[in-house]
Amino acid sequence: MADKRRIAWITGAGKGIGRALAQRLVADGWIVAASARTKADLENLAASCPEGTVFSFPLDVTDALATGRAVDAIEAKLGLPDLAVLNAGTHMPMPVEAFSAKTLRALMEVNLMGTAHCLEALLPRFIARNAGHVAVVGSLAGYRGLPTAAAYGATKAGVINMCEALKPELARHGVRLSLINPGFVETPLTDRNDFEMPFLISAEKAADYIARGLASSAFETAFPRRFAFIMKLLRVLPDRLFFAVTRRMVRS
Numbered sequence: 001m002a003d004k005r006r007i008a009w010i011t012g013a014g015k016g017i018g019r020a021l022a023q024r025l026v027a028d029g030w031i032v033a034a035s036a037r038t039k040a041d042l043e044n045l046a047a048s049c050p051e052g053t054v055f056s057f058p059l060d061v062t063d064a065l066a067t068g069r070a071v072d073a074i075e076a077k078l079g080l081p082d083l084a085v086l087n088a089g090t091h092m093p094m095p096v097e098a099f100s101a102k103t104l105r106a107l108m109e110v111n112l113m114g115t116a117h118c119l120e121a122l123l124p125r126f127i128a129r130n131a132g133h134v135a136v137v138g139s140l141a142g143y144r145g146l147p148t149a150a151a152y153g154a155t156k157a158g159v160i161n162m163c164e165a166l167k168p169e170l171a172r173h174g175v176r177l178s179l180i181n182p183g184f185v186e187t188p189l190t191d192r193n194d195f196e197m198p199f200l201i202s203a204e205k206a207a208d209y210i211a212r213g214l215a216s217s218a219f220e221t222a223f224p225r226r227f228a229f230i231m232k233l234l235r236v237l238p239d240r241l242f243f244a245v246t247r248r249m250v251r252s
Contacts, residue, residue, distance in 0.1 A: 009033040009074055009081040011061055011118060012088035014041025016187030017137070020207035021085060026053045028211065033074045033081060035059040036088070061088045061114030071121040080125055080132075083214070085180075086118045087137040094151040104151040111155035116162070123175070130174035135214055136163050137180045140222060140231040144242065147249045167219060179220045180210055183227040199227040 008025050012018040014036030022032045026049045034042050035057045042056035055078060059070045074081060090110045094103050115136055126132030141149050142156030163179045170177050184197035185206045201224055213221025222228035234242055 005029060005031050006083065007031045007033065007074075007078050007081045008083040008085065009035065009057075009071075010085045010087055011035045011059065011114075012137075013045060014038050016203050017182065017185055017206050017210070018085070018087040019045055020203035021087070021210055022054060023049060024204075024207040024211050026050065030083075031055070031078060033057055033078055035061075035070060061117055062109045064117040064120065067114075067117040068121045071118075071125070075125070080129065081122075082131075083133045083135065084118065084122055085135045085137070085210075085214075086115050087180075088114050088118075089137060089155075091152050093148045095148045096150070099150065104154065107151045107155045108158075111152070112158045112162075115159055119166075123170070126175045127170075127173040132174075133176040133178065133214070134170075135178040135180055135210070137182070138163070140181050140183045140228060142181070143231045143235045145246075147246055147251075177219070178214060180213065181220060181222040181228070182206055182209075183222075183224055183231070199224045 006029070008030045010018050010022050010025075010032060013022045013032070013034035018034075018036070019041075022034050022045055025032055030053075032049075032054045034045055034054050036042055037058065037060045039056065039058045042058060046054040046056055057070050057074055059066060061067055088110065090107060092103055092107060094100065119134070122132070122134060126134070136159060138159040139152070139156040141153045142158075142160045145153055160179065160181070163177060167177045184200045186200055186202050206223065209221060209223040222232070234245065237245070
């Protein structure tokens with residue numbers, strides 16, 4: 001049955017956006033290979049979906065060898081995915097008073113290097129097949145540097161830049177690359193924030209945005225739209241005006 005249906009691999013599928021997207025894709029007729037570090041979260045996800053639609057592949061994406069083995073296991077059990085949504089990520093606020101190279105490195109290992117490990121395992125297979133669709137989850141926080149996000153924003157800026165660089169090369173091999181840039185989404189990660197989050201949306205709403213973006217021909221899917229517009233405006237503001245805005249974000 002799996003051979004006749006589209007197969008999607010989702011990392012970070014245990015909670016939040018990844019879990020909601022897995023459920024949405026199952027509802028749309030996909031078979032989902034779900035990866036996350038916590039096996040119990042994957043079992044809970046599988047139990048929430050019809051039998052035989054979600055298959056669990058526990059994985060810590062910071063482990064390059066384990067990531068390669070996970071892709072091997074998915075291909076052996078279900079076939080090479082048609083779609084890979086590289087969603088695994090983490091977030092820790094880092095105000096300047098608590099600036100820490102250790103915090104930055106921890107976020108880099110998951111958000112940037114974890115994505116790179118997945119790409120390293122997937123891209124040669126997709127290129128050899130001259131087909132495949134990779135969607136990488138970045139963040140609107142990667143557009144410009146924002147107070148308390150020196151670590152998180154840097155990792156997501158790296159993800160955005162990497163995707164922009166890879167897209168034209170992959171297109172020559174028949175491989176599609178999409179970039180997903182969410183704003184604030186209600187997840188266990190955003191629960192760590194102790195400030196007001198404008199335009200906060202549910203994980204289910206985020207999954208709707210992503211599903212529509214994946215079905216379109218757009219390179220980037222940024223949401224929610226009003227917040228994305230504001231962040232895109234900040235992206236092109238002259239520094240003098242940009243810092244006039246961000247100074248107001250600094251808490252006394």
